Amino acid sequence: SSSWCYIVSSEWELPGGGGAAWAPARRAIDSDLGQLAGLPLLNITRHRKRNPSFVCKASADRATVIMSVSVHENRKSRTSTGSMNILLFHKTSHPDCVLSHLNTFRKRCVFTDVTLWAGNRSFPCHRAVLAASSSYFEAMFSNGLRESLDDEVNFHDSLHPEVLELLLDFAYSSQIIINEENAESLLEAGDMLQFHDVRDAAAEFLEKNLYPSNCLGMMLLSDVHQCRRLYELSWRMCLVNFETVHKSEDFNNLSKDTLLDLISSDELEIEDEEKVFRAIIQWVKYDLDKRKVHLPELLRNVRLALLPSKCLKEAMACEDLIMADERNKLIMEEAMHCKKKILQNDGVVTSPCAKPRKAGHTLLILGGQTFMCDKIYQVDQKAKEIIPKADLPSPRKEFSACAIGCKVYVTGGRGSENGVSKDVWVYDTVHEEWSKAAPMLIARFGHGSAELENCLYVVGGHTAVAGVFPASPSVSLKQVEKYDPVSNKWTMVAPLRDGVSNAAVVSARLKLFVFGGTSIYRDLVSKVQCYDPVVNRWAIKAECPQPWRYTAAAVLGSQIFIMGGDTEFTAASAYRFDCETDQWTRIGDMTAKRMSCHALASGNKLYVVGGYFGTQRCKTLDCYDPTSDTWNCITTVPYSLIPTAFVSTWKHLPA
Incomplete structure (x- = not known):
């Protein structure tokens, strides 16, 4: 049954049929080879062989191994030692040959012991083959169910005869043809009868044949049958193509909860929100x-x-x-x-009701001709151009920028005199004007910032050391501040577990996440620190795949994407962190090595700009598509622009 066997031979004749003299050999074979291959000792023959040796042979359909094993002869018959030779024979085509014969028996109704019915067609089969191919049939025939005793199993109209025939052909041949006409039915039947390999193959076929016209139906199908990757790809295509999706009949048949999930998503790509409004009226x-x-x-x-x-x-x-x-x-x-x-x-x-979706955001780059930032630029995604917008009131470097609604908050940094600032400048993209907000409680640079529940948080960084030359930094800060735009006030919240600077800071799922950075000892940090505002506490969430600093981070749903770094191993790498499971996944490398780059998410895609490695500046704005795991260049950054921050704000509202 295994297509393997042992043929064992001795070079001498043993009196009395061998007897106890064979026991050491049997034990050696059973322990050494039997454990290796899980095979029984099938046959022992005795004949003389002058030159025992170790030989290996191989061909297209067989593999042969001959081994020399030393044993001791029965003392009563002989005092010397001899050798035993073992032939391990493996015919690789044997399983296919057996399966082929079983299939022939099935078609001729030979040795069949059960008949499956679907519709008005019958299919004589072998229980053993069905049970070996499907845990559904294994449970049916072995757990004392009525079908384990009956000669027939009737699926009535729950299974199409042609689909059952395809599954049986697969069970007896290990092959199946999947096409556009049968893929959905095979996925459903494969899941029902627990032919999991067929189900997964059908899902993979549907993934490659996913279109805006069928993605909604595929999303519903994959949700029922727990095909996670097909569901994720279908869901993302629904978000990207909502304008097409909402016109389909499948849309009108959505459940209320699924419709809510769609229209509430920030990732829904629609330029005209009125179409979402009309879509829900249509559904009702x-x-x-x-x-x-x-x-x-x-x-x-x-x-x-x-x-x-x-x-x-x-x-x-x-x-x-x-x-x-x-x-x-x-x-x-x-x-x-x-x-x-x-x-x-x-x-x-x-x-x-006033929060635009990510596709309705404007991408802004803050930068200048040097690392001293003095201007805001807008990315025109359609024209693939970078357009100058407004000058900064006070040029600075090593600051942090974060958008809340239609406003960009520029915090801290160092000015032209190298003094560390606690100033906060606010740029209103609707009215295109600057204003000053309340200053931070601590002057800092090399820090990170993120928006969480309409408040601004600044995390870590350095501050000036009293009595020391202004450019000298302190150790990495643990202090974290929270700014409320409504009250225009700053407050301290719980400090970091480990003080860091030059870390990647983002918010996701109503929490703050800090990845890597430089520690108070100037070492690279490999921790993920997480802040929960409900309990006002930081915790170590996970370990990073490698120590990081000068990295960029961006968020899509529950997935946080980390890219770049200041080492040879991290500069081009990119990872995905699931903040619900704390699991890391390596994704496709960026097109270039980037240290101190900047990233954001918009319209179900990631964008990264700026950075350098060694003496080479990165001059491209690149886009990552998570559905295909690919990076592409969107446009080239003007040579005169060195990006120092990258944010996404709401677009102007229609009148």
Whole structure:
């Protein structure tokens, strides 16, 4: 059954048939070879052989091993030692040959012991082959179920006869043809009957044949049958192609929860939020009596303040679904109020209805002709150009920049006189003007910053040492500050577990994450530190794959992407960190080695710009597509621009 056997021979004749003299040889064979290959001793023959040796032979369908094993002869018959030779024979084609014969037996109804029915067709089979191919059939035939005793198993109409025939052909031949017509059915049947290899192969085929026209159906199919990668690819394609997806019949048949997941996602790529609004109205009207109760919840997940004022007014005045429920009216009125507040620059707006999706963001680069930053540039993604926008009021280097809504916050850094600053400058992208916010509590540079629940956090870095030359840094700071734009006040929060500077700082899943950095001892750090604002506490979340500093980080959903670094091993590398499972995955390397580069996420893709390695500056703005695990150059950065920060802000709102 294994296609292996031992043939053992002795070079002498043993009196009395061998007897106890063979025991050492048997033990040697069973312990040494039997454990190696898991094979029984099948046959022992005795004949004389003058020159025992060790020989290996191989051919297309067989492998032969002859080994010399020394044993002691029975003392009563002989006092000398002899040798035993073992032939280990393996015919590699034997399993295929057996399977082929079984398939022939099946087709001729020879030795079959069970008949499967699907529709009006019958399929005589061998229980042993079915049980060996599928844990579904193994459980059916071995756990005392009725089918284990019956001669027939009837699937009725739950399984198409042609699909069952394909699965049986696979069980008896290890081959199956998957095409566009049968892939979905094979995935479903493979999952149902636990032909997992077939299910996974069908899922892989569907991954390669995923289009905007079928991605929604594939997402629903893969969710039911737990094909995680197919689900993730389908989900991302739905987000990227929502304008096409919402016109399909599958969209009208979505569950309320799945629709909510789609329209609430920041990664939903849509330039006109009005189309999202029209899509949920369409979905509700498809089954009005059952679905109208869900409209208030759906409306709360549309970015209504991004709709044109005319559209909002018409919906409130003319749309029967809106007018029929006071809850809907209140939601629309709140959206109108938020819109006016933003357009009039009347304070900070934190309402979810006014938060643009990532595809509705503007990419801004802060930089200058040297590492002293003096200007803001805008990335035109369609034209693939980098356009100068505004001058910084106070040029600086080694600062940190972070966007909240339509505003960019530039914190700390060092000015032209090398003094360490605690200043905070704010750039309003709607009105294109600068203003000053309350200064930080500690002057710092080489720090990181991130937005979390509409507040700004600054983390780590260096500060000036009193009584020392201004350019001299302190050890890496543990202190973390929080800024509330509404009150314009800074407060201290829990300090880092380990003080760091030049670390990558991002927020994800309502927590702050700090990757690597330079420690207080000037060493490279290999820890992931995580801050939970609910309990005001930092914890060591995980270890980095390698020590890091001068890296960049960006967030897509629960995935944090880390790239670059200041060593030969980290400069071109990129990793993905799942902040829910704390697991690392290596992704495709960047197109160039980058130290001190800058990254962000926009529209389901990552963008990285700037950096250098050795004496070489990186002059490209590159884009990473997580669905294909590939990097591509978007445009070339002007030679006169050295990027020192990279942020993503809300676009201008439609009037």
